[in-house]
Amino acid sequence: MAISWIFFTLMAAFMQAWRNAFQKQLSSTVDVWGVTLARFLFGFPLAFIYIQLLYHFYPVIEVVHFTAKYWIYIFIAGVSQILATVLMVQLFKQKNYAIGVGLAKSEAILAAIIGVAFLSDHLSLLAWIGVLIGGYAVFLLSKGNQLSGLCAKTLMIGVGSGLCFAITSLLVREASLELTNLPVLHRASWVLISVIGFQCISMLIYLSLFSRKTLVAMRERMGLTMKVGFCSFTASLGWFTAMSMMSVPVVKTLGQIEILFSMLISAYFFKDKLAKAEHWGLVLVVIAAILVIWA
Numbered sequence: 001m002a003i004s005w006i007f008f009t010l011m012a013a014f015m016q017a018w019r020n021a022f023q024k025q026l027s028s029t030v031d032v033w034g035v036t037l038a039r040f041l042f043g044f045p046l047a048f049i050y051i052q053l054l055y056h057f058y059p060v061i062e063v064v065h066f067t068a069k070y071w072i073y074i075f076i077a078g079v080s081q082i083l084a085t086v087l088m089v090q091l092f093k094q095k096n097y098a099i100g101v102g103l104a105k106s107e108a109i110l111a112a113i114i115g116v117a118f119l120s121d122h123l124s125l126l127a128w129i130g131v132l133i134g135g136y137a138v139f140l141l142s143k144g145n146q147l148s149g150l151c152a153k154t155l156m157i158g159v160g161s162g163l164c165f166a167i168t169s170l171l172v173r174e175a176s177l178e179l180t181n182l183p184v185l186h187r188a189s190w191v192l193i194s195v196i197g198f199q200c201i202s203m204l205i206y207l208s209l210f211s212r213k214t215l216v217a218m219r220e221r222m223g224l225t226m227k228v229g230f231c232s233f234t235a236s237l238g239w240f241t242a243m244s245m246m247s248v249p250v251v252k253t254l255g256q257i258e259i260l261f262s263m264l265i266s267a268y269f270f271k272d273k274l275a276k277a278e279h280w281g282l283v284l285v286v287i288a289a290i291l292v293i294w295a
Helices: 004-026 032-041 043-057 068-092 097-104 107-118 125-142 152-178 184-210 212-220 222-245 248-269 276-294
Strands: none
Touching: 004 032, 004 068, 004 222, 004 248, 032 043, 032 068, 032 184, 032 212, 032 222, 043 184, 043 222, 068 097, 068 152, 068 184, 097 152, 107 125, 107 152, 107 248, 125 248, 125 276, 152 184, 152 222, 152 248, 184 212, 184 222, 212 222, 222 248, 248 276
């Protein structure tokens, strides 16, 4: 388990980069709420299948016990992730694809600050250096081609998305820690199906009542919707498992390697141009990732 979190984090970062790319494509024909639902719609049945397979191949005799605090964490984490996703989709329309992802990556440093201040998290000096370097890398990336190109609206949406993602990540870990009688993989699987289930059901009810045209638009792009759902489920599986094993700021700082994947996708599939400052930002992201692995 000592290095398993690294594997799960890299898997999550890779799949999240593809999920964001597919979400950007879907956002051209489906509104922001439909693109958000696409994350969870197919993730719920996949999470159910995953937990069944996990218990089949790795059975445990302990019975899961859900506390009141667990469900509070699940509710707040689920709502925060929905808001974070809505803001992320809005970013696609504010700046180019890779820079939108870079802005939302403020999540790592925000998670470090909130975790230490309110949740009794502890980070080593090396981990703090890695988190801070990662934060500066995000600053370089968020400047885009020119400093003047960064408008206040884009910055606010990006930081807002990062804050909501940070709250989600921290509370996912807290929920996992509530299931003290289960192994790590089983704890993560219960949190995964709880969060995705809440998000899927609540958003389906909302859109069925207030925006059925969104559901129709999603059905017309079913193939792309399924791609978003599969990538999102796989990414969430990686994140939730890694964060059950390791401190959130450390996981999310390593997870900034997603920006590398996003830039490659951005350059080769969306033909976005990247500035010199963004290349330096990418180098710092890699340095930050190495530091938190060593921490």
